[in-house]
Amino acid sequence: xxxxxxxxxxxxxxxxxxxxxxxxDLISPTEKTPPLSWMLGxxxxxxxxxxxxxTVGWTIYHGIxxxxxxxxIGWGWDITNFVWWVGIGHAGTLISAILLIFxxxxxxxxxxxxxxMTIFAVICAGQFPIxxxxxxxxxxxxxPYPNTxxxxxxxFNSPLLWDVxxxxxxxxxSLLFWYTGLVPDFATVRDRAKGMRKKxxxxxxxxxxxxxxxxxRWEALSLVLAGLSTPLVLSVHxxxxxxxxTSVIPGWHTTxxxxxxxxxxxFSGFAxxxxxxxxxxxxxxxxxxxxxxxxESMNKVILLTGTIVGVAYLxxxxxxxxxxxxxxxxxxxxxxxxxxxxxxFGMMFCNVVSPQLFWKKSWRRNIWLTFFxxxxxxxxxxxxxxxIIATTLARDYLPSSWSYYSPTWVEIGIFLGSLxxxxxxxxxxxxxxxxxxxxxxxxxxxxxxxxxxxxAHHHDGHQEEVHHDHH
Amino acid sequence: MEISFFEPIGVGNGLHSTNPWLQEMPxxxxxTVWGNYLAVPVKFDGDKAFEALNGLKDGDLVxxxxxxxxYTVPVIQQFGQMQGTVALALxxxxxxxxxxxxxxGVNVNACVARNGGYPQYFSDKVTVSGKQGKEKEFGCxxxxxxxxxxxxxxxxxQTINADEAATVFFDYFTGAKGFQGxxxxxxxxxxxxLADLKESVAEVKEKREHAQFLNSKQIYRGHDALxxxxxxxxxxxxxxxxxxxGSCTVACMSENNVPVVGKREVSRHHEMAWLRIDRYYYxxxxxxxxxxxxxxxxxxxxxxxxxxxxxxxxxxSSEGLNQMTYxxxxxxxxxxxxxxxxxxxxxxxxxxxADLFPANQIKKxxxxxxxxxDNLTRMVLNPDVTVRSRGVIEKCxxxxxxxxxxxxxxxxxxxxxxxxxxxxxxxxACPTGAITFGDMNAKxxxxxxxxxxxxxxxxxxxxxxxxxxxxxxxxxxxxxxxx
Numbered sequence: 001x002x003x004x005x006x007x008x009x010x011x012x013x014x015x016x017x018x019x020x021x022x023x024x025d026l027i028s029p030t031e032k033t034p035p036l037s038w039m040l041g042x043x044x045x046x047x048x049x050x051x052x053x054x055t056v057g058w059t060i061y062h063g064i065x066x067x068x069x070x071x072x073i074g075w076g077w078d079i080t081n082f083v084w085w086v087g088i089g090h091a092g093t094l095i096s097a098i099l100l101i102f103x104x105x106x107x108x109x110x111x112x113x114x115x116x117m118t119i120f121a122v123i124c125a126g127q128f129p130i131x132x133x134x135x136x137x138x139x140x141x142x143x144p145y146p147n148t149x150x151x152x153x154x155x156f157n158s159p160l161l162w163d164v165x166x167x168x169x170x171x172x173x174s175l176l177f178w179y180t181g182l183v184p185d186f187a188t189v190r191d192r193a194k195g196m197r198k199k200x201x202x203x204x205x206x207x208x209x210x211x212x213x214x215x216x217r218w219e220a221l222s223l224v225l226a227g228l229s230t231p232l233v234l235s236v237h238x239x240x241x242x243x244x245x246t247s248v249i250p251g252w253h254t255t256x257x258x259x260x261x262x263x264x265x266x267f268s269g270f271a272x273x274x275x276x277x278x279x280x281x282x283x284x285x286x287x288x289x290x291x292x293x294x295x296e297s298m299n300k301v302i303l304l305t306g307t308i309v310g311v312a313y314l315x316x317x318x319x320x321x322x323x324x325x326x327x328x329x330x331x332x333x334x335x336x337x338x339x340x341x342x343x344x345f346g347m348m349f350c351n352v353v354s355p356q357l358f359w360k361k362s363w364r365r366n367i368w369l370t371f372f373x374x375x376x377x378x379x380x381x382x383x384x385x386x387x388i389i390a391t392t393l394a395r396d397y398l399p400s401s402w403s404y405y406s407p408t409w410v411e412i413g414i415f416l417g418s419l420x421x422x423x424x425x426x427x428x429x430x431x432x433x434x435x436x437x438x439x440x441x442x443x444x445x446x447x448x449x450x451x452x453x454x455x456a457h458h459h460d461g462h463q464e465e466v467h468h469d470h471h
Numbered sequence: 472m473e474i475s476f477f478e479p480i481g482v483g484n485g486l487h488s489t490n491p492w493l494q495e496m497p498x499x500x501x502x503t504v505w506g507n508y509l510a511v512p513v514k515f516d517g518d519k520a521f522e523a524l525n526g527l528k529d530g531d532l533v534x535x536x537x538x539x540x541x542y543t544v545p546v547i548q549q550f551g552q553m554q555g556t557v558a559l560a561l562x563x564x565x566x567x568x569x570x571x572x573x574x575x576g577v578n579v580n581a582c583v584a585r586n587g588g589y590p591q592y593f594s595d596k597v598t599v600s601g602k603q604g605k606e607k608e609f610g611c612x613x614x615x616x617x618x619x620x621x622x623x624x625x626x627x628x629q630t631i632n633a634d635e636a637a638t639v640f641f642d643y644f645t646g647a648k649g650f651q652g653x654x655x656x657x658x659x660x661x662x663x664x665l666a667d668l669k670e671s672v673a674e675v676k677e678k679r680e681h682a683q684f685l686n687s688k689q690i691y692r693g694h695d696a697l698x699x700x701x702x703x704x705x706x707x708x709x710x711x712x713x714x715x716x717g718s719c720t721v722a723c724m725s726e727n728n729v730p731v732v733g734k735r736e737v738s739r740h741h742e743m744a745w746l747r748i749d750r751y752y753y754x755x756x757x758x759x760x761x762x763x764x765x766x767x768x769x770x771x772x773x774x775x776x777x778x779x780x781x782x783x784x785x786x787x788s789s790e791g792l793n794q795m796t797y798x799x800x801x802x803x804x805x806x807x808x809x810x811x812x813x814x815x816x817x818x819x820x821x822x823x824x825a826d827l828f829p830a831n832q833i834k835k836x837x838x839x840x841x842x843x844x845d846n847l848t849r850m851v852l853n854p855d856v857t858v859r860s861r862g863v864i865e866k867c868x869x870x871x872x873x874x875x876x877x878x879x880x881x882x883x884x885x886x887x888x889x890x891x892x893x894x895x896x897x898x899x900a901c902p903t904g905a906i907t908f909g910d911m912n913a914k915x916x917x918x919x920x921x922x923x924x925x926x927x928x929x930x931x932x933x934x935x936x937x938x939x940x941x942x943x944x945x946x947x948x949x950x951x952x953x954x
Contacts, residue, residue: 063821064819069804133802141799160803243805326652326656334638338639396813398811402614
């Protein structure tokens with residue numbers, strides 16, 4: 001993994017850290033009583049989680065009729081939220097798998113938290129296909145299990161069934177990958193802990209001893225899981241896009257959807273990573289590990305994917321016009337100028353216009369602007385899914401059936417509640433596991449930048465002593 | 472300003488207001504249910520918007536003074552309503568009309584004056600206010616009423632399709648308006664005048680041949696060979712014969728246990744009718760023509776609803792029926808989204824009291840057993856048809872229970888099935904014989920109807936292979952006599 005020390009590249013870890021300091025900085029948050037800011041955040045998150053439980057319970061008890069969906073618009077906020085959450089998850093997988101393959105070492109600063117985000121986002125996403133069902137108690141019907149009804153299998157032609165496999169595979173692989181990375185770090189936590197805590201972390205680290213054989217197997221498993229995750233970055237949102245692309249509804253039936261959805265997913269995922277990391281680095285004082293350099297790299301990804309998404313929007317409009325097919329032409333005309341014009345405008349502004357600010361280097365490196373835009377982009381990507389789903393259905397083939405849709409308090413509650421679910425998970429994660437991959441960040445300490453070399457001279461040649469010592 | 476009163480086809484003079492089927496049957500002219508709505512005239516502003524009397528919009532509440540009495544009624548914009556006139560239905564607002572009819576709408580029966588003993592269904596002592604509020608439950612089942620109504624464009628002086636120009640909600644200050652052909656280029660409604668019949672037939676033929684050519688290029692083999700054998704059920708609807716009376720919709724609800732959902736649910740577009748009558752206005756805004764199009768499940772042989780269901784709850788029979796298996800349905804609603812005809816209906820709430828959901832069993836009148844669960848009430852249900860529970864999709868089945876019965880009759884009598892053995896509920900109820908049902912593979916009643924060159928299939932180019940044919944609407948109007 002080592003590469004020549006560059007005099008040009010900026011260091012990935014600042015602050016002249018030693019290996020011990022890294023351990024101290026990254027493990028100690030799991031050992032201290034959470035600060036007030038965390039407590040307040042947790043109370044808010046759990047409150048929203050309670051809203052989620054209540055509104056979902058309300059929906060199941062009273063029926064989907066408590067939502068404002070109607071005979072024309074069968075999906076609204078529910079599936080919008082589903083696609084939004086799945087999309088957010090993609091950045092974590094991209095960072096952990098694809099950036100690993102491309103040897104992007106800056107990924108080590110953010111991969112742990114980004115993977116956690118993936119898992120929690122997929123958990124949130126997974127709620128929606130289930131709770132949007134009219135008869136949620138029969139959700140088991142979507143699984144191909146042996147039965148005495150013929151046997152009767154699910155419909156393997158249905159994109160919704162593909163979703164079941166795509167999302168469950170994605171969740172499983174992401175969880176394994178994330179947990180594999182956590183094993184040596186849990187061992188580090190264990191080594192510093194006492195009593196019950198030690199037992200728990202010992203269990204969580206599967207009795208990791210840090211032997212060479214353990215490291216070898218760990219490296220091999222990580223590589224296998226990275227190999228499995230890489231196609232998932234592309235396939236999961238491709239399959240989600242098939243929910244729409246394989247239909248006959250103008251505005252949905254579009255071959256551009258798979259690449260466009262994947263780019264959008266990475267775009268929104270990186271925005272969410274930035275939202276989370278900018279907060280986390282501030283609260284846990286991780287500025288030396290998640291540096292401006294990281295933020296700038298992620299902003300570059302946002303600029304690229306945001307522009308791809310913009311090109312996709314314009315391509316859709318062009319193809320609609322070029323198709324000569326009145327249904328398609330009207331669908332896109334209606335998106336931009338019809339009753340939901342505000343959603344289309346919001347999507348265009350947030351996703352295409354706002355990231356263009358990142359062409360300017362100093363703005364890419366501006367934390368406040370980055371934070372603000374990361375929120376704007378998350379809103380924009382939510383609008384995109386809403387535009388695709390609700391706007392398209394609202395005015396499709398038969399003018400007699402055109403209608404309009406706005407959510408009830410139940411639907412809004414479920415969405416806000418899913419944010420509560422997400423942040424509850426994330427906040428718990430930030431106190432029980434190191435939010436930066438300790439073992440992995442140690443591996444890059446000396447490989448980039450000449451800063452460590454300089455530091456090492458001051459500290460009397462520390463680098464020889466600690467090269468393989470991760471603890 | 473003049474107001475005209477009319478007895479609507481549903482509740483009449485109020486005699487039928489105790490019948491929920493009739494309360495929920497949309498008025499053929501304005502498509503409203505559960506109440507009377509003041510029909511106000513609409514005109515095109517010559518650019519890109521329709522303007523109704525006093526700037527009113529659908530569902531606005533207005534104060535209307537007839538003689539000396541003031542009423543507050545909701546409004547509906549009515550194409551073809553003569554400028555300077557409004558109209559309001561009689562027969563509503565009964566104070567003692569049982570569970571369903573009490574206090575529905577506004578009672579204006581007293582406004583009908585008498586002249587020499589004869590009722591006067593109009594009054595010229597009427598004033599209409601501006602918007603006074605918004606009706607909470609605006610019970611209307613159709614929100615886009617037109618199919619290319621024409622008027623003069625102010626800027627160019629040309630005749631344009633005004634409703635297509637008016638599809639824009641926000642133009643980003645560019646002055647953009649909807650594009651011409653946005654609605655009329657669709658293959659939903661074909662109409663013509665008798666004088667233009669030849670050209671129109673040729674036009675439809677060309678469009679259909681083009682669609683069929685494109686459809687023949689599909690890469691899937693399809694199942695045409697299978698459907699060419701045995702029965703292949705189909706329907707024919709004559710748009711010339713349809714008068715939009717709504718008998719078929721009520722017959723369908725009665726035959727198939729389709730629930731009546733009430734005003735609030737209709738106002739949320741939750742009506743359950745398996746068969747609806749789409750009504751479009753076309754021709755000049757001032758004096759439009761009307762076309763009624765009964766729209767039910769088209770039993771597509773390439774049904775887009777079937778392949779998207781994750782659990783195979785909707786599938787195709789070897790006789791070409793698109794079937795619903797309610798027990799299997801988990802209610803993802805994907806099928807309804809993917810239906811180009813938007814004929815699938817979802818049980819949003821427990822409308823039939825089929826489930827044991829206490830939360831849904833509203834005891835509206837303080838009764839011990841919820842109204843719908845009462846044994847006497849439930850005798851209204853057809854025992855041959857499953858009552859659907861909350862959370863499942865349902866839709867027109869081509870009265871599959873009647874098909875089954877017809878097949879058994881023919882079998883018992885040891886003969887082949889005739890189209891006359893199988894008559895759907897809508898077909899039997901239609902007073903003008905607009906609906907013909909039968910076996911497309913047999914040389915019988917339906918096959919005869921299918922030979923007309925005026926026939927077309929709605930949205931044929933989508934290649935869903937619908938089993939329902941419609942006949943082009945032909946008017947026989949002398950255009951020179953029109954104002």
